[in-house]
Amino acid sequence: MPPPNTPEEGLVLTTTTLALRPLVQEESSSAVVDLRALEYESEVDENLICPICRLPLVSPTITNCDHVFCQKCIVQAHGLNPVCPVDRLPLKLADETRTAPKIVHNQLDNLLVRCPNRPRGCGLVVARSLVENHVTRYCDKTLVPCPHTSCDKTVARTYSEKGCLHYDVKCEYCDHVYEKADLEEHQDNQCTNRKKSCELCKTEYVRHKQDEHMKECPEAETPCKFSSLGCISLVRRKMLDEHARLCEYRVVGPVGEQLAELQAALKVLQEKDQLKERRIKFLENKGFSMTTTSTSEGITDISLPENTPPQDPAPYESRDQYFLSLFETMEAKVERLSSTLNEVEGRHSVMLFNETLPIKDQLTEIRSTLGVLGMHVRWLMNFRLQERGRVGTSSADISGSLAGSQDNNNNPNLPRRLSDNLREHPPRL
Structure with a gap:
């Protein structure tokens, strides 16, 4: 049974979600790898699981009640019911949600995942933050457009340099006709005669991988x-x-191993030395004009002349190779700076989080105090109004009694009071 507020496909969002809807659509359209469909190498911490989709968080968003969801999940769940899916408190999506702290993003980026091309044969395990770069640039099993201009099909990157492979060929083991691009997949998993028994170890293996088996055959x-x-x-x-x-x-074996290690190290040092010599010669080459700097890393502008003299060839194989090396150096520096900035941002996020906790508690206490004060002020105002009402009523009664007494004095038909007689005829002594 799906969890509560599970988003449904084709859900029409309300006006309260319009602020975040363009961002979700942009992520879904620009993403090369579906992070929700990845296979994780180990079990993911429960704190990094979205309470709605029950998958590791993607673009984590935190609410004011400190609950974290996938951005797309909370937008769609809010369209069903404008409350927090966990504690059911009213939730304003535009005002009471924000991006999760950087430390949460870092933990998600460090999760180990399997390559999405694993069904095609790629067994690489990589951090989630690098899986998209691996798939788009390096994975040999990624499907790319066919190199032939008139062909609109796709082919694995490992075969992209072999030209168009979308033509029919016959399988040499079962005589069925398949496209050249799909022949290996057929021979690996579908061909009825793909298995063969090794004559040495009697182990079955795929026929067209005989060379690979012979490299591992124990016999x-x-x-x-x-x-x-x-x-x-x-x-x-x-x-x-x-x-x-x-x-x-075997006696000279350890010495030979050490000698092989030293030769490998020497080869690496020689390559580095040759690279540095080429760069020094390139900087000293008069055919190139450049700004004067103390080190080669400080070069900011290099202008190549249209016609380079043949007697001063570039120390690199080509100019593109040199600029590519400079680009790779700058890219490495940018990556180091980016990682440093991420660490600093994570530290600041933790510091801000720790500093805002007591402020939130103080604000809560101030709000409760204001509520009590407001209650007392309302009670006093009501009491004051009641007192004013009583004073007005009593004054009206007093004025009425005075008017009545004057009328009684002016009316001759009414019986006179004893006090009036005493005033007119005082007793004699």
Whole structure:
């Protein structure tokens, strides 16, 4: 059963969600990799799971009640019911939601995921922040447009340099006709005669991958690991360790391994030295005009003449190669700066979060105090109004009684009071 407020396909959003709707549409249209469909290498922390879709957060958005959702999920859920899906409090999407802190984004970016082209054969595991770059630029199994201009089909990147492969060929194992681009997939998984038993180890393998199997077959003969030192023996792969313990060249084996490591290190140093020499010669080349700087990294402008003299060739294989090396250097520096900025931003986010917590508590206390004060002021105002009403009523009664007494004095028909007689005829002593 789906969780409450699960967004539905084709949902028409209300006017309160119009502020965030363009951003969601832009993300869905520009995204190359669907982050919701990724397979994660390990179990994801529950705190990084969206309460609505129950998947790792994508573009996390936090509410004022400190609940985090996928941006698309909270927009669609708000269209069904304008409340927080967790605590059911009223929620204004435009005013009471914001992007989650940077630390949440960093945790999501560091999650390890499998390449989306895993069904096609790519087994790489990479951080989620790098999966899109891997798929679009480096993965050999990514489908790209066919290099032929008149062909509108796609082909795996690993075959893009072989020209158009969308022509019919016959499978050599089952005589069925398939396109050249789909032949390998057919021979790997669909062909009825794709399996063959190894004559040495009796293990079944795919026919067109015989060379790969022979590199791993335990019964295949292979040279001794000390062959570079002079051993000419050929032994079965499963017996290599036993032969290495008895080989006559095992004594000089560690020395040979150290020598091979030193040769590899020397080769790397030589390549670096050659690169630096080419750059120095390039900077000293008079055929190029450039600004005077103390180091080669400080070059800001390089203008190439239209006709370079043939006697001063560029130290690089081509000018494009040099500019490509400069671009890669700048790109590495930008990446380092970007990572540093991300760390600083994460620290500031944590600091701001820690500083705003006591402020929120103080605001809550002030609001409660204002509520109490307002209640007392309203009570006093009501009491004052009641007192004024009583005073007005009593004054009206007093004036009425005075008027009545004057009327009684002016009316001769009414009986006179004893006090009046005493005033007119005082008693004699």
